[in-house]
Amino acid sequence: MSDKQPGFSTLAVHAGAQPDPATGARVTPIYQTTSFVFEDVDQAASLFGLQAFGNIYTRITNPTTAVLEAKVAALEGGTAALATASGHAAQLGVFHCLLQPGDEFIASNKLYGGSINQFNHSFKSFGWNVKWADSDDLSTFEAAVTPKTKAIFIESLANPGGVVVDIAAVAEVARAAGVPLIVDNTLATPYLCKPFEHGADIVVHSLTKFMGGHGNSMGGIIVDGGRFDWSASDKYPLLSQPRPEYQGMVLAETFGDFAFAIAARVLGLRDLGAAISPFNAFQILTGIETLPLRMEKHNANAQAVAKHLQAHPKVAWVRYAGLEGDDSHALQVKYMPKGAGAVFTFGVKGGYEAGVKLVGAVDLFSHLANIGDTRSLIIHPASTTHRQLSDEQKTAAGAGPDVVRLSIGIEDVEDIIADLDQALAAI
Amino acid sequence: MSIDHDNYSDDYIRQILSEVKTVAVVGASANNVRPSYFVVKYLLSKGFDVIPVNPGHAGREIAGVMTAADLQSIERPIDMVDIFRNSQAAAGVVDEALRLDPLPKVIWMQLSVRNEEAAAKAEAAGVKVVMNRCPKIEYARLCGEIGWAGVRSGVISSKKPSMQSGFQRFGIVVRKD
Structure with a gap:
């Protein structure tokens, strides 16, 4: 070349x-x-x-x-x-x-x-x-x-x-x-x-x-x-x-x-x-050969899921830099203008217990500790990845008791949203 | 065409490294952990005719090759003078190189060595100049060997690297197009 x-x-x-x-x-x-x-x-x-x-x-x-x-x-x-x-x-x-x-x-x-x-x-x-x-x-x-x-x-x-x-x-x-x-x-x-x-x-x-x-x-x-x-x-x-x-x-x-x-x-x-x-x-x-294609799909799906959850009655808050009004939105536009990625957190109403129930109720989402898979993934950090931290450290790290972390995959976004809806309905 | 010394094209460097055969390395060291030693050794392994130049070591060998005291005392035509001296001292080496007959085709200054005035003088005499680069790194980059160390080569190509005789040795290919 x-x-x-x-x-x-x-x-x-x-x-x-x-x-x-x-x-x-x-x-x-x-x-x-x-x-x-x-x-x-x-x-x-x-x-x-x-x-x-x-x-x-x-x-x-x-x-x-x-x-x-x-x-x-x-x-x-x-x-x-x-x-x-x-x-x-x-x-x-x-x-x-x-x-x-x-x-x-x-x-x-x-x-x-x-x-x-x-x-x-x-x-x-x-x-x-x-x-x-x-x-x-x-x-x-x-x-x-x-x-x-x-x-x-x-x-x-x-x-x-x-x-x-x-x-x-x-x-x-x-x-x-x-x-x-x-x-x-x-x-x-x-x-x-x-x-x-x-x-x-x-x-x-x-x-x-x-x-x-x-x-x-x-x-x-x-x-x-x-x-x-x-x-x-x-x-x-x-x-x-x-x-x-x-x-x-x-x-x-x-x-x-x-x-x-x-x-x-x-x-x-x-x-x-x-x-x-x-x-x-x-x-x-x-x-890596397909990284650009996958990231586009991850981004688009995550943006749609974040917007959907924001309007959901059982969701207290959504923290996704791609949402207008998010604390990180201005920095996201500056440092990652193509999108805010596919990992984000939201607060489920009902706190720790509701978070634990939610990860058990999903069907398409996999409950596991990784992120960045083709598959959509869910975890409740306070009871898993961040459980060794003190309560103060958990909150500082964005892993408080009601926090649920999603890693949005590259499936059809309608199916991802439908699974979250049925799981939220079950808690 | 004037050369942008901040940004050499791969073709410019590739052409130089595939054309020159005889290379005088001014400031070559006998200390085998110095870059000025293993550039000599690496270029020898790639088939270049390398003459170490170091007045303090003249008459003794570096990497198995006899060291010359200065450029003038080398009795065969030199294609490339590679300079392992600081930027200021490089001027004197360039002057010495430009008094050679025949003139060298290329004057190369090592990583961190840059002397614009001397470069302009050499280019005015029709000699190609490379500054602030290492011929070992450039050769390894263009032939693909440097990739084994996880270093980005900047080369994007669907052509197979060219293997040389021996183990794990690549060569530089100049495409005829």
């Missing part, structure tokens, strides 16, 4: 995925192998020393996974990416490269409950200390900055509340503090929102959700925006200092604008071990 950058749908199909070099297979093959033979000792030494590009061991690189990485990097507008076993593994990999024991990072309190747990408990046991900020009050981010701050973490479209975060404003805080902004773009996907265009430095995803899109494979990814200067301070020694693991190589100097992705691979994934399986990478690759 010419040097003109192709459109999003073209990238979703083609980026990273030339025909297989060995066989000409047009679809990326599943390289289901642990290891790759060396040509000779010299080539092996070059590969181990990061002096040549090539595959050694599937924990570190794999040709199927590499196509997924290059594709997501292209869709996000980043320089490079690193796929992992899950979204949680991606977050672990990012923070491993940025934080030393005793360091701090600032995170929005409107996050997926699993991330809140990961930050509050597992990360604290590593000596990585989270400082919570409130994305509705941006001054809380600035107030949380200390000399120990190494990063700021937000979700572009927060799960489960459907709150859109003012990415550019938080990016300004990160810029002033000299730390990278990490954005979890799982719910929006790059089809709806491109965090790098608004000042993010690193994007992470759970690929398990809309990217893979079919509810069949776990995966995560770290995308390097390529713009953060890791050598501007001594805050990030894994990137800016000679690494003993690689005979004194300085990764920021050697790999330039994709140094973070390389560090996350050769210092993170190599040692932490949470590699994605090539089979899962293949499934997610296939899913």
